[in-house]
Amino acid sequence: MQQIDLILLWHMHQPDYRHYDTREFQMPWVYLHAIKDYTDMAYHLENHPEIRAVVNFVPILLDQIEDYQTQFSTGQLRDPLLRLLITPDLDKISDNEREYILSTCFKSNHDTMLKPYPAYKRLHDLYDTLHKSNADGLIQFSGRYFSNLLVWYHLAWTGESVRRSHKIIQQLMQKCDNYDYSDRTQLFNLIGELIRTLIHRYRKLAENGQIELSTTPRYHPLAPLLIDFSSARDSLPEIALPAKKQYPGGRDRAAFHLASAMKSHQQRFDIQPVGIWPAEGAVSHSLIQMLEKSGCHWCASGEGVLANSLRRSYPDSILPDRNRYLYRPYRIHGSEGLFCFFRDDQLSDLIGFEYSKWFGRDAAHHFIQSLEQIALHAQPDENPVVSIILDGENAWEFYPYNAYYFLDDLYSLLKSHTSINTTTFRDYINSASHAEQFVTLPALSAGSWVYGTFSTWIGDPEKNRAWDLLCAAKENYDTVIHSDKLTAQEKSEANLQLASCESSDWFWWFGDYNQANTVARFDQLFRDNLANLYRLLKQPVPPVLREPISKGDEHAMEGGTMRRST
Known part of the structure; x- marks a missing residue:
């Protein structure tokens, strides 16, 4: 069997959930993913030191994790859910706080994170029963109910590795009910400990040479669209x-996000990143040039982008079997020092969407067998490199035990396989034995990892309306920023607020294929950010920002935090 190189890239990202006016966190997903997914992913790597992987942190996520670290060290909490968790007397909280707990503490995949826990399920069943009979009124639950609900929600969002290594979690789960302030305090303190040590754990893995840390432009912008809307027509x-x-x-905005990410990475990890996972794997020829100029040696995108690029490069040829073109790195025409890798969409989507329905060991064996088939179909002179790229957070809540058994079995099988070598993009490029694998791609078709297009972020009337609102705000920004109306500090604050408005995440959520309640929250947050940008510019806030951009669909089943690539 041919030797095969496997590169696993786990992408860690959450948009900026902080209200720029109050600095309050509007959603708790950063710290919840931190104590569940980021801790578990570090654990599995620590527990399997033979496995090599790439871990990609978006700087705005790291900014928020460090913000939580500060909150825990100072006691000045700006996350309402954490404040409520540590509130001594929950009988005295306001109606708004009660409603906030009820609207937040059942948000998860119920099949894996609620139904397996009878005590937590009883809390939901009681709420569901009373809510149906009193849909228009506030349900007056007791402080004990809210205490139990807050504890169980956080227990459900605790990583499996944490449950197995911290007695306080085991004790709380065994207790089931009647959680008091002391219980909530112990849980709160553990959350603080997990968050305080999180970045250090990944830094240590990188220093030991087990993982390569990469980055993404600062606020996760869809950089090719910032540079040129018409790239969507490729x-x-x-x-x-x-x-x-x-x-x-x-173009200058894309350059700002990139330079800021490089600086952030250097400051946090004492090393310049070798590679970039562009937000959403979105690439264009202009962005490739920008990445190479910044000193990057690799970037990555989706399989659909490669297929479109090959069709564009060789319009008179029929696209061959994917085994003949996918499993190799490419130079883009005109680029000498930067290599582009393309993810195996099928295998990446199996992990993201299908394996959660399998027994962990069966899924891990199937993945290994799929890699073996790739090796068997390789030409005698080829050594395939397979890129598996997906987010390292959202998929796991659909797996039993937060994918504990799948990841443990997968890493165990990989490290014992004689023909599969886990590596990183940096190490692969630096290996002289792979020099003959690099192929030049004559033309690059701009696109993302989703469908090979930008349709998830532009083209829909609601998405385009959001872009129009952002363009208008940017024109105001340009006028004011080049005047003498603002101090240097005020200009810096406006710059960061604009950067947050440029995140790809806002445009992801607009559209009727996403659930209405989630769309409403992201819609409001986007418009709040734009409104605050006008305030920072000392300009009147346009009345149009009071009007929702998108309504979503109450019955939507597609969309959400993850999307299939095809």
């Missing part, structure tokens, strides 16, 4: 564009 020639045909000064 893959979808008829796609509708926003009224403003170009994002004002977009």
Whole structure:
């Protein structure tokens, strides 16, 4: 069997959930994913030191994790859920706080994170019963109910590795009911400990050479669209564009996000990143040039982008079997020092969407067998490199035990396999034995890892309306920022607020394929950010920002935090 190189890239990202006016966290997903997914992913790597992988942290996620570290060290909490967890007397909380707990503490995949725990399920059943009979009124639960609900929600969002190594979690789960302030305090303190040590754990893994840490432009912008809206037409020639045909000064904005990410990485990990996972794997020829100029040696995107690029490069040829083109790195024409890798969409989506329904060992064996089939189909002179790229957080809540058994079995099988070598993009590039594998791609078709297009972020009337609102705010920004109306500090604050508004996440959520309640929250947060940008610029806030952009669909089943690549 041919030797095969496997590169696992786990992408860690959450958008900025802080309200720029109050600095309050509007959603708790950063710290919840921290105590569940980021801790578990570090644990599995620590427990299998033979496994090599790439871990990609978006700087805005690291900013927020460090913000939580500060909150725990100072006691000045700006996350309402954490404040409520540590509130001594829950009988005295306000109606708004009661409603906030009830609207938040059942948000999870119920099949794996609620139904397995009878005490937690009883809390939900009681709420569900009373809510149906009193849909228009506030349910007056007792402080004891809220105490139990807060504890169980956090227990459900605790990583499996944490449950197995911290007695306080085991004791609380065994207790089931009647949680008091002391119980909640112990749980709160453990959350603080997990968050305080999190970044250090990944830094240590990198220093030991087990993982390569990579980055993404600072606030996760869809950089090719910032540079040129019309790049969306590379893959979808008829796609509708926003009224403003170009994002004002977009090239400079993309460069800012990239330079800021490089600086962030250097400060946090004492090393320049070798590679970039562009937000959403979104690439264009202009962005590739920008990445190479910044000193990057690799980037990655989706399989659909490669297929579109090959069709564009060789319009008179029929696309061969994917085994003949996918499992190799490419140079983009005109680029000498930067290599582009393309994810295996099928295998990545199996982990993201299908294996959660399997027994962990069966799924791990199937993955290994799939890699063996790739090796068997390789030409005698080829050594395939397979890139598996997906987010390292959202998939696991659909797995029993937060994918504990799947990941443990997968890593165990990989480290004992004689023909599969786990490596990193950096180490693969640096290996002289792979020099003959690099192929030049004559033309790059701009696109993302989702469908090979940008349709998830532009083209829909609601998405385009959001871009129009952002373009108008950017034009105001340009006018004010080049005047003498703001101090240097005020200009810096406006710059970061604009950067947050440029995140790809807002545009991801607009559309009727996403659930209405989630769309409403992201819609409001996006418009709040834009409104605050106007305030920082000392400009009147346009009345249009009071109007929702998108409603979503109450019955939507697709969309959400993850999406299939095809």
